[in-house]
Amino acid sequence: MNFVKRAGMSLGARRSRTAALLAIFLVVCTLLLGGFLLEAAAARQEADAQRTIGVDVTVRKEGLTPAQADRLGALGPVHRYNTEVPVRADARAFTPLASRVPKPRGTSTKDDDNGDGDGNADSDADRGALSVHGVRDTAMLLPFSYGSTKFTAGRNITPGDAGHSVAVIEQRLADENHLKVGDTLRVRSADDERTAAVTVVGVFQDPTQDPATWAPAHRLPGNTLYVPVDTAQKLGGGAATVSEAVLRIGSPDQARQVHAAAEKLLGGDGLEFRVNDKAYRDQVRPIQRVGAFAGLIVWVIALAGALILGLIVMLQIRERRFELGVLLAMGEKKWKLIGQHAVEVAAVALPAVALAALAGSLGGQSSGEALLGHQSRPASAGRVPEAGTAPPTVRVEPADVGRVAGIALGISLVSTVVPGIGILRLHPRSVLTDPA
Numbered sequence: 001m002n003f004v005k006r007a008g009m010s011l012g013a014r015r016s017r018t019a020a021l022l023a024i025f026l027v028v029c030t031l032l033l034g035g036f037l038l039e040a041a042a043a044r045q046e047a048d049a050q051r052t053i054g055v056d057v058t059v060r061k062e063g064l065t066p067a068q069a070d071r072l073g074a075l076g077p078v079h080r081y082n083t084e085v086p087v088r089a090d091a092r093a094f095t096p097l098a099s100r101v102p103k104p105r106g107t108s109t110k111d112d113d114n115g116d117g118d119g120n121a122d123s124d125a126d127r128g129a130l131s132v133h134g135v136r137d138t139a140m141l142l143p144f145s146y147g148s149t150k151f152t153a154g155r156n157i158t159p160g161d162a163g164h165s166v167a168v169i170e171q172r173l174a175d176e177n178h179l180k181v182g183d184t185l186r187v188r189s190a191d192d193e194r195t196a197a198v199t200v201v202g203v204f205q206d207p208t209q210d211p212a213t214w215a216p217a218h219r220l221p222g223n224t225l226y227v228p229v230d231t232a233q234k235l236g237g238g239a240a241t242v243s244e245a246v247l248r249i250g251s252p253d254q255a256r257q258v259h260a261a262a263e264k265l266l267g268g269d270g271l272e273f274r275v276n277d278k279a280y281r282d283q284v285r286p287i288q289r290v291g292a293f294a295g296l297i298v299w300v301i302a303l304a305g306a307l308i309l310g311l312i313v314m315l316q317i318r319e320r321r322f323e324l325g326v327l328l329a330m331g332e333k334k335w336k337l338i339g340q341h342a343v344e345v346a347a348v349a350l351p352a353v354a355l356a357a358l359a360g361s362l363g364g365q366s367s368g369e370a371l372l373g374h375q376s377r378p379a380s381a382g383r384v385p386e387a388g389t390a391p392p393t394v395r396v397e398p399a400d401v402g403r404v405a406g407i408a409l410g411i412s413l414v415s416t417v418v419p420g421i422g423i424l425r426l427h428p429r430s431v432l433t434d435p436a
Helices: 003-013 013-050 065-075 171-177 229-235 250-265 276-317 322-330 334-378 398-424 428-433
Strands: 053-061 078-092 132-133 150-154 167-168 184-189 195-205 224-228 246-249 272-274
Touching: 003 013, 003 334, 013 276, 013 334, 013 398, 013 428, 053 195, 053 250, 053 276, 065 078, 065 250, 132 229, 167 171, 167 184, 171 184, 171 195, 184 229, 195 224, 195 229, 224 229, 246 250, 250 272, 276 334, 334 398
Parallel strands: 132 224, 167 195
Antiparallel strands: 053 246, 053 272, 078 132, 078 184, 078 246, 150 195, 167 224, 184 195
C-alpha cells in the first residue's frame, strides 16, 4: 500500500490524537505568525517614525548662505530641512506694536525702533521695527514643532511657498491692525530701499509675554513675521545670511555622515554641529525593542515547537512498534515508514497554518495596537501630534503565511526524522517477539 494513503488512514483511525496534534500545531503556527506580524508592523512603524520624527541636526556657522544650506538639505540622509534668515524691516501702511512701558529717560534713540502709524520712523536709527524671519518650513521651528506656538488661523509656511510672497504674523499684530488671512501687507527694508508686498497665509499665537521693561519694537514677540527665504533676502538686500540650518535625518547613526559632509562643504573652523535625538530615543528605540522581541519569539517558538512535536512523535513511534514491525516483516522499506510519519505530521500542519492565518487576520490588528499602539503617542517625545508616529498597521501578508508554512513543514520534518532514527534500528523479529 502507498505510504501516503496509509498515513491518511492512520490519521482517520486516530482522530483524538490527530485533533490534539492539530491543536498543538495551531498554537505553534499562531504564535509564529503573530511574531512575524509584530516584527513587520514594528519595522513599518519604525520607518514611519524615522520619516516623521527623525533626528534634528542644527548647523550654525558665520556667513552661512541659503545656497549652502540648500546643499546641506540635498544630502542623502536628509529628508527634510529648514533654514532661518533673520532680517529687520519696517511696516508700510500698518502699525507695528510698541512697548506699553514708557521709555526710560536717557535711553539712546538708536534703541527705539518704533515708527509712526504709517511706518515712517522718526530717524534712521529708529528703523527696523519688525523682526522678519525668512524660513523654508515653519513646522520645523522649535516653538511650532513642540506646540508652544500654535496657529489660530491659516497654515504654516512650507517649501512650496518658495518664490511666493506670503507671510505668517503674530496674533497681537493682527489684532492691532485688524488683519486676517488673505490680507496683504507691505513691508519695506530697514534702509527704505526695497518693498515687499506679502499675503497673510497664517496667524500664530506666541505665548511669550511682552517684556516687563521697555524694549525696542523688534524685540516684542508680536512684531515677529515669518516669510519665505527669498523674501527675507530681498528685504536684506542680498546680504542676509542664514542664522542656522536644521536638517532632519532618519537616525542618529547618520549624523556622523552629515557632519563630515558639512565640514567638507563649510570647513571645520567655527562650525557648530548639534544633534537632537531625544524624540527619536523616546519613540523609535521602544519600537526597535518590540521588533527585536518579536524576532526572538519566532526563534523560541520554532525550537520549542520542534522539541514538543518531536517528543510526541517519538511517543507515537514507541506505541506503534508492533505496527511498524508488521510492516517491516511484510517487506516495507524503513524510509517509507519514516515518510509515513512525516506525511501524517505535515498533513496536520497545513490546516493549522490556514487556521493561524485566519486568526491573524481577525485579531492581529488589536494585538499589534496593544503592543505597539502606545508608541504612537507623541507626549513622550514632547512634540505635537504632527510629529508622532502613526498607529501600527498589522496585516497578514502572503509572504508571512509562506514563512510560517515553511517553518511548520520544517518542524514536521525535524520532529519525524530525528525520532525516526529509532525506526532504522528496528528488526521485525525482535519487535514481533517483544512488542513492548
